[in-house]
Amino acid sequence: MVKAVVLGAAGGIGQPLSLLLKVNPQITELGLYDIVNTPGVAADLSHIATPAVVIGRLPPDDGMQAVLAGADLVVIPAGVPRKPGINGKIVMELATGIATVCPKAFVLVISNPVNSTVPIVAEVFKKHGVYNPKKLFGVTTLDVVRASTFVAEILQKPEEAPKVVVPVVGGHSGVTIVPLLSQSTHPLPGDLSGDAYAALVKRIQFGGDEVVKAKDGAGSATLSMAYAGAEFANKIIRAVKGERGIVAPSFVPLDADRDGATALGRAGVVDLEFFSSNVELGPEGVVKIHSLGRITSQEEELVKAAIPELRTNIKTGVDFVRAKYEAEEKNPRL
Numbered sequence: 635m636v637k638a639v640v641l642g643a644a645g646g647i648g649q650p651l652s653l654l655l656k657v658n659p660q661i662t663e664l665g666l667y668d669i670v671n672t673p674g675v676a677a678d679l680s681h682i683a684t685p686a687v688v689i690g691r692l693p694p695d696d697g698m699q700a701v702l703a704g705a706d707l708v709v710i711p712a713g714v715p716r717k718p719g720i721n722g723k724i725v726m727e728l729a730t731g732i733a734t735v736c737p738k739a740f741v742l743v744i745s746n747p748v749n750s751t752v753p754i755v756a757e758v759f760k761k762h763g764v765y766n767p768k769k770l771f772g773v774t775t776l777d778v779v780r781a782s783t784f785v786a787e788i789l790q791k792p793e794e795a796p797k798v799v800v801p802v803v804g805g806h807s808g809v810t811i812v813p814l815l816s817q818s819t820h821p822l823p824g825d826l827s828g829d830a831y832a833a834l835v836k837r838i839q840f841g842g843d844e845v846v847k848a849k850d851g852a853g854s855a856t857l858s859m860a861y862a863g864a865e866f867a868n869k870i871i872r873a874v875k876g877e878r879g880i881v882a883p884s885f886v887p888l889d890a891d892r893d894g895a896t897a898l899g900r901a902g903v904v905d906l907e908f909f910s911s912n913v914e915l916g917p918e919g920v921v922k923i924h925s926l927g928r929i930t931s932q933e934e935e936l937v938k939a940a941i942p943e944l945r946t947n948i949k950t951g952v953d954f955v956r957a958k959y960e961a962e963e964k965n966p967r968l
C-alpha cells in the first residue's frame with residue numbers, strides 16, 4: 635500500500651505528474667491538492683483502470699489535510715515558474731501542512747528555486763520538531779534526464795538515451811548544476827574538449843532556459859519535469875519496497891549521512907548544509923550519500939564555481955523561514 639500526494643496537482647507539472655503516478659501500479663492511493671481544479675483533475679484520472687484510488691481537494695474545508703492524511707510520499711510542484719519570492723511562501727505553507735499531518739512521509743521538492751526551497755522545508759520541519767534529513771529530497775532528476783538525452787544526441791545514438799547515466803551534482807540552477815561527464819556510462823568522443831565540452835556543460839546547466847525560450851511566455855519545462863519527477867518517485871517507492879542498490883542524484887541535507895558529508899568535504903564540498911550527489915536509497919530514505927569519485931580538473935573547477943552560489947541560495951531559504959517565524963513571534967496575529 636503506497637499513498638502518494640501531489641501538492642500543486644493542477645499545474646503544468648502537477649497534471650502530467652499526477653497522470654504518471656496514477657499509472658504507477660505500486661501506488662494504491664493518489665491524493666491531489668491545489669488551490670484550483672483538483673476535483674476535476676481527480677475525477678478525470680480516476681477513470682483510468684489502474685489500482686490507485688484518487689482524491690482531489692481544494693483549500694476550503696481542510697482540503698490539504700484530507701489529501702495529506704496517511705501519505706507515504708509527497709511531491710511538491712506547487713508554485714509559480716521563475717518567481718522565487720512567491721514560491722518561498724507557498725512551500726512554507728505546504729511544508730507546515732506536511733509537518734502537521736504526515737511528518738513521516740518522504741518529501742520530494744520540485745518547486746523552484748530547489749536550492750532554497752529544500753532548506754525552507756527543512757527549517758519548517760525543524761520548527762515543528764519532525765525533521766528527518768533522510769526523507770527530504772530536492773528533485774534534480776531533470777538535469778540527469780537532460781544529460782542522458784544530450785549525450786546520446788552527441789553520440790548520435792538516440793536509442794541509447796534511456797541507458798546513458800551521467801551523475802549530475804551540486805544543485806539545481808545554472809552554474810550550480812555540475813554534470814560529471816567523465817563518469818558517463820557512455821564515454822564521449824575523445825575530441826569533445828574545449829568549446830564542444832563547454833557547450834555541452836552549458837546546455838545541461840541552462841536546459842531550463844531552452845524550454846522557457848521555446849515556450850515563448852507560456853512557462854517553463856512541465857512535461858519533461860513530470861517524467862523526471864515520476865522517475866524519481868518510482869525509485870523512492872522501489873527502495874521503500876525493499877529493492878537494494880538504488881542510487882540517484884538528489885539535492886539532500888548533508889546531515890542525512892555524516893560520513894558521506896565528510897567524504898564530500900575531502901572532495902572540496904565544504905560549509906554546505908545541502909548538496910546534490912549520488913544518493914543510495916533504502917526503505918527509510920537516504921542510506922548513503924556518495925562522494926564525487928574521480929573527477930577531472932575541469933569538473934573540479936565546475937564544483938568550485940558552484941559552491942559560493944549554493945551557499946548563498948541555501949542561506950536565502952533558511953533566512954526566509956527564520957525571518958517569518960521571528961516576525962510571527964513578535965506579532966502572533968501575522
Ligand SMILES: NC(=O)C1=CN([C@@H]2O[C@H](COP(=O)(O)OP(=O)(O)OC[C@H]3O[C@@H](n4cnc5c(N)ncnc54)[C@H](O)[C@@H]3O)[C@@H](O)[C@H]2O)C=CC1
Nearest residue numbers: 642644645646647668669712713714715716744745746776
Ligand atoms: N525541479 C525542477 O527541475 C523544476 C522545477 N520547476 C518548478 O516547478 C514549479 C511549478 O511549475 P509549473 O507546474 O510549470 O507551474 P504552474 O503555474 O503551471 O503550476 C503551479 C501550480 O501550483 C498551484 N499553487 C499555487 N499556489 C499554491 C498553494 N499555495 N498550494 C497548492 N498549490 C498551489 C497553482 O494553482 C498551479 O496549479 C515552479 O516553481 C517551477 O519553477 C519547473 C521545472 C523543473
Ligand SMILES: O=C([O-])CC(=O)C(=O)O
Nearest residue numbers: 716776841842843854855
Ligand atoms: O528553468 C526553469 O525555470 C525550470 C527548471 O527548473 C528547469 O527547467 O530545469
